[in-house]
Amino acid sequence: MAKRPAKKSPAPDLANDDIGEETRMKLFRLQLECRQVEQRANDLFLQNLIKGTSHLGLGQEAIAAGFGGAMQSDDYTFCTYRGHNHTLVRGASMTGVLGELMGRECGLLGGKGGSMHLTSVEHGAMGSYAIIGAHLPIAIGAAWSAQYRGTDQVSVCFFGDGTTNIGAFHEALNMAVVWKLPVVFVCENNLYMEYTPISSVTAVENPAADRASAYGLDSIIVDGNDVDAVHRVARTAFAKARAGDGPSLIEAKTYRHSGHSRADPGAYRPDGELDAWLKRDPIPMYRQRLLDFGIGEADVIKVEKDVLRRVDEATETAKASPPPSADVIVTDVWADGGSAWRN
Amino acid sequence: MAKRPAKKSPAPDLANDDIGEETRMKLFRLQLECRQVEQRANDLFLQNLIKGTSHLGLGQEAIAAGFGGAMQSDDYTFCTYRGHNHTLVRGASMTGVLGELMGRECGLLGGKGGSMHLTSVEHGAMGSYAIIGAHLPIAIGAAWSAQYRGTDQVSVCFFGDGTTNIGAFHEALNMAVVWKLPVVFVCENNLYMEYTPISSVTAVENPAADRASAYGLDSIIVDGNDVDAVHRVARTAFAKARAGDGPSLIEAKTYRHSGHSRADPGAYRPDGELDAWLKRDPIPMYRQRLLDFGIGEADVIKVEKDVLRRVDEATETAKASPPPSADVIVTDVWADGGSAWRN
Amino acid sequence: MAELTYREAVAAGIAQEMRRDKNVVFLGEDIAAAGGVFKATVGLFEEFGPLRVRDTPISEQAILGAAMGAAMTGLRPIAEIMFSDFLAVCWDIVANQMAKSRYMTDGQVSMPLVIRTANGGGSRFGAQHSQSVENWAMAIPGIKVVAPSNPADVKGLFAAAVRDNDPVLFFEQKSLYATKGEVPDGDHVEELGKAKVVRHGTDVTIVALALMVPRAVAAAERLQQVDGISATVVDVRSLVPLDTRTILSEVAKTGRLITVEENPRLCGWGAEISSIVAEEMFYDLDGPIVRITTPHIPLASADLLEDLMIPSVDRIYDEVRKAID
Amino acid sequence: MAELTYREAVAAGIAQEMRRDKNVVFLGEDIAAAGGVFKATVGLFEEFGPLRVRDTPISEQAILGAAMGAAMTGLRPIAEIMFSDFLAVCWDIVANQMAKSRYMTDGQVSMPLVIRTANGGGSRFGAQHSQSVENWAMAIPGIKVVAPSNPADVKGLFAAAVRDNDPVLFFEQKSLYATKGEVPDGDHVEELGKAKVVRHGTDVTIVALALMVPRAVAAAERLQQVDGISATVVDVRSLVPLDTRTILSEVAKTGRLITVEENPRLCGWGAEISSIVAEEMFYDLDGPIVRITTPHIPLASADLLEDLMIPSVDRIYDEVRKAID
Ligand SMILES: Cc1ncc(C[n+]2csc(CCOP(=O)(O)OP(=O)(O)O)c2C)c(N)n1
Ligand SMILES: Cc1ncc(C[n+]2csc(CCOP(=O)(O)OP(=O)(O)O)c2C)c(N)n1
Numbered sequence A, B: 001m002a003k004r005p006a007k008k009s010p011a012p013d014l015a016n017d018d019i020g021e022e023t024r025m026k027l028f029r030l031q032l033e034c035r036q037v038e039q040r041a042n043d044l045f046l047q048n049l050i051k052g053t054s055h056l057g058l059g060q061e062a063i064a065a066g067f068g069g070a071m072q073s074d075d076y077t078f079c080t081y082r083g084h085n086h087t088l089v090r091g092a093s094m095t096g097v098l099g100e101l102m103g104r105e106c107g108l109l110g111g112k113g114g115s116m117h118l119t120s121v122e123h124g125a126m127g128s129y130a131i132i133g134a135h136l137p138i139a140i141g142a143a144w145s146a147q148y149r150g151t152d153q154v155s156v157c158f159f160g161d162g163t164t165n166i167g168a169f170h171e172a173l174n175m176a177v178v179w180k181l182p183v184v185f186v187c188e189n190n191l192y193m194e195y196t197p198i199s200s201v202t203a204v205e206n207p208a209a210d211r212a213s214a215y216g217l218d219s220i221i222v223d224g225n226d227v228d229a230v231h232r233v234a235r236t237a238f239a240k241a242r243a244g245d246g247p248s249l250i251e252a253k254t255y256r257h258s259g260h261s262r263a264d265p266g267a268y269r270p271d272g273e274l275d276a277w278l279k280r281d282p283i284p285m286y287r288q289r290l291l292d293f294g295i296g297e298a299d300v301i302k303v304e305k306d307v308l309r310r311v312d313e314a315t316e317t318a319k320a321s322p323p324p325s326a327d328v329i330v331t332d333v334w335a336d337g338g339s340a341w342r343n
Numbered sequence C, D: 001m002a003e004l005t006y007r008e009a010v011a012a013g014i015a016q017e018m019r020r021d022k023n024v025v026f027l028g029e030d031i032a033a034a035g036g037v038f039k040a041t042v043g044l045f046e047e048f049g050p051l052r053v054r055d056t057p058i059s060e061q062a063i064l065g066a067a068m069g070a071a072m073t074g075l076r077p078i079a080e081i082m083f084s085d086f087l088a089v090c091w092d093i094v095a096n097q098m099a100k101s102r103y104m105t106d107g108q109v110s111m112p113l114v115i116r117t118a119n120g121g122g123s124r125f126g127a128q129h130s131q132s133v134e135n136w137a138m139a140i141p142g143i144k145v146v147a148p149s150n151p152a153d154v155k156g157l158f159a160a161a162v163r164d165n166d167p168v169l170f171f172e173q174k175s176l177y178a179t180k181g182e183v184p185d186g187d188h189v190e191e192l193g194k195a196k197v198v199r200h201g202t203d204v205t206i207v208a209l210a211l212m213v214p215r216a217v218a219a220a221e222r223l224q225q226v227d228g229i230s231a232t233v234v235d236v237r238s239l240v241p242l243d244t245r246t247i248l249s250e251v252a253k254t255g256r257l258i259t260v261e262e263n264p265r266l267c268g269w270g271a272e273i274s275s276i277v278a279e280e281m282f283y284d285l286d287g288p289i290v291r292i293t294t295p296h297i298p299l300a301s302a303d304l305l306e307d308l309m310i311p312s313v314d315r316i317y318d319e320v321r322k323a324i325d
């Protein structure tokens, strides 16, 4: 675990705790699962067991956990190539995630999709999309479907700050509002596109929040490193969506601890920036909060050990899984299970 | 000429006239040229002399004239398929415009482009674009070029209300602001896309103006049927652009008198809507203003006759022009003048 | 049987499927209240109401994205892209998303949707509103591609497209909207991936699609009458899946292949079929394979120029005769 | 002569042109301060400064639109689209605008610009970051299409592309970035539209592009050594303009044609070349034309699967041998 931050959290208002111990433990566990799986993924890179690219969300776990922890099991998640966390918090198997990164048969996608496309439809994780912007309109389609079918499902769409500058963002936001769809757009503002600071290419300071009014939406900014805060805005937005009151656009301020992708050492970051954000690492911060709320350290350690054990097991299972058989190349292009384009 | 509106204009403040007689006469003449050429185009349809589609800007002339009258000769205009007016006000020949609509050799584009693509590069009319949104990013490119070359040219981009909902709008606005480009975006809000009211598909009331803040721009709305008002916002925006202070986004409220295109009778418009707007027809309104400002009716009539004569002449010349020779099919795909894709 | 226009058959096809299955929904620009800019969707809004027939903003990425997200979650959307040229503004959703999601997710994601669009030239709309882009779609693995040549096929192939569980790009030829033909009443469903031999001959096999089919047939009639050349005409109907069996067996009978495409020359579907035949039937051929196409040039708008660019009956007749001589 | 990587040759090619002509400007995502995500543009920002080498937002339509508007008004922009798959999000600007404006305006508009983009597979990036889409571009009249196979051609063809007055899509193969080769010093300019015969043979002509060229050459060497089959290998280099003269004359010498494409099977450039040969050289052929391609399936990401999909030396060797037997 990373070092606990020096600054002590303010004393919690125990009487006014709107979140509660059970949810807190869940949010902690979800964050930890993300962190441990991704750190393991990083180790597996270094052992050359992961061949393709990979985009870690280290440091951004509070967003995935805060929203994921507020979802119903039949809600829909749409996320990006930086989507390990969002997929995991829906309940997708760690083995499936690590296996996919390693290109093994046990992978969530059988080795066909890779790190950038994690999907687990049975868990509502409707896909990780690797072309910037595309999944925003797709997410509104799932929300439209829920609305049409008369369910109370919500479609939640995660994307980065850089994504706010592409056309599909604009089209999706407008149509979602016009059709009053149950969709929640979550911009994870980690200050950078790949290597370029978002501030150098964006006309406004808050790339999502300052655009909300262009769609008649409220401007919502949340501390993306505070899982409680994230959880609260999530609950509010979901309630609004389920009540038929339409979409929300939320900007969560955060930071990624590693480079953009596996290939990136992150040299473009000014000195001290990473350190400052490491002091606000969501996981040790939240661990401290649990203790401040009177949760016993033994209980916390139990979760930590349990998560680590499960990640260890998943790693071994995934490592033991064979590479996909060549036969799968020709399956599942079409609904009939095959790939024939001619008779 | 249409009937003069019943309501008398307020008495003009002659002492405080920031526009002046000469400019006023020019703005009047420009509007009239647009009106007469397009009415002629309509007549030519009915005579089956125009084969393709055509999108008239009848009723929207004050916008083309107000901006066109404020441009320098080396400024750039980018407009849409509804671009006859914007092309004419830059000085493109009436014969070339009518000839192109009729598919004649004398057409601005030699019959290759048609009504939707009028262009006259020598007059700064850099093209009419028929796919919604595309020319907004293209217009920023011309502005970037002017900025890079250190000229004081401005790039002016006209588009409709419906265009504010497509992705390219968003991308162009953001990049124009980030690069502080000398570009002026003019949204002609005529209340409709093709047949669908813009209000039914847009998240905000003013499709352009209510989005300005999403790019850190001022929200500017102008009466698009009042050429003086249009001319004033044009001058301000151009001065800002030439001073290096970046783009403007202007929403001009207006109405098209005819259907979306030749094929459209406009049956979707509520009863009385067209009549109400015809009372605010920019051209008779402006004619009255000229008289109110003390300009002699004889001078006004002289302009009217002169424009009509020129349109008559252009019509005859265009009619007399042969259809394009088949040889032109294979010219000008490439810069070498030809179309060969192989040796 | 009723005589319908190609345009009416579109509305009839959509209505048939919407009546059958309430998960079929329809979205696009100006398609609802106004009945579509080609008047091909008249009456649907009135019959099925605003929840099932929805007007959209001018946001093609949102239109197709919405269709895709809905298809992934239980609906069977039909999306209109007004002119096929506009597929370029939302090509990512077609080529990178719809086409690949099922495969990339190892079959987890289902994508039962249809994109219908007005394709092709002949309306003097100029280079940005007249393209024949069915070959763009054929080049993308994971998309089915259909292009009917007559009203009965419009209805029958459309029904098949809606009932298919894969994304189908359905190309309607603008110049055919006003043409008429007999259309079977009631539930009329064709099979995707079946070509149709619309004329039987012995000397040469002409393979055509959409607007090129009636033109090829007319050229074949003239070849018969004037030159005594007997031509088979195959209406491909579906580019993906492609009925190579029918094409190959018809070529085997005549020993000669000529393709007639509206798309511009390079990398058209005619090249694909030509290359299949050149690879698999080389020894059955009695002469070169000839492709008749629009030249590899943007389309001009003036009527006279446009008519010279898109293969006409005259040109098909001339080129086939020259090839067979 | 210096030995450069393909990646270094990109930067060298851009630098050469920017030094020569101050109207050459360069824009794209992460290309400036960061030197590009493939490190193919390292040093340019430092040498030419922020006015000529500009980082953009993630706004591909704005990137290409800006390039187009600038090209129409006196500049000669180079635009980067990071991965060629992303051309789908800005395809309208390429296919409907850049490609058609000169023609539609009867030659009034000039369009001297280059789009460079990382194309193709082999990096285990999955179906949305590995496509070989040079055939998308070839299908559009009005776009020139270039794809170099080695560092010298990168520099020489890039210079030609920048100096050309038409829009050029310049495809760099990702898997070649790390490969090395001798590159002429100083002003090095090749001609667009000239194929190169990279190996002379007598039994069969193999036509290849980009990454398929070194693989075809390796397969040809093995065919020679193991089977005594003597293969010509033609590096197409430029799909538009296409050097049919060289291709046809090499096919005439061997009587057999095999194309090797990385793009998925349907409507690839191999089909186009096959159909040209089947039409114009039918009587010179001694056997079927064979196309070797990636299957018509989205690319899988796992290394093992991806390697089985893209034509390998082994597969080229096997298929040529089988065809010639
Ligand atoms: C259309 C498109 N353009 C460019 C890219 C390349 N790309 C991948 S991630 C990325 C940066 C995205 O930044 P942001 O949205 O802030 O997300 P983050 O990576 O920070 O999570 C870019 C430019 C892409 N995948 N798709
Ligand atoms: C990308 C794209 N989608 C749709 C169309 C069809 N279309 C042409 S004009 C038009 C309406 C445009 O409305 P608006 O921007 O308000 O301009 P107006 O016609 O009112 O001047 C539409 C939908 C198109 N040309 N391009």
Ligand SMILES: [Mg+2]
Pocket (backbone or CB within 6 Å): A160, A161, A162, A188, A189, A190, A191, A192, A193
């Ligand atoms: Mg970011």
Ligand SMILES: [Mg+2]
Pocket (backbone or CB within 6 Å): B160, B161, B162, B188, B189, B190, B191, B192, B193
């Ligand atoms: Mg409008």
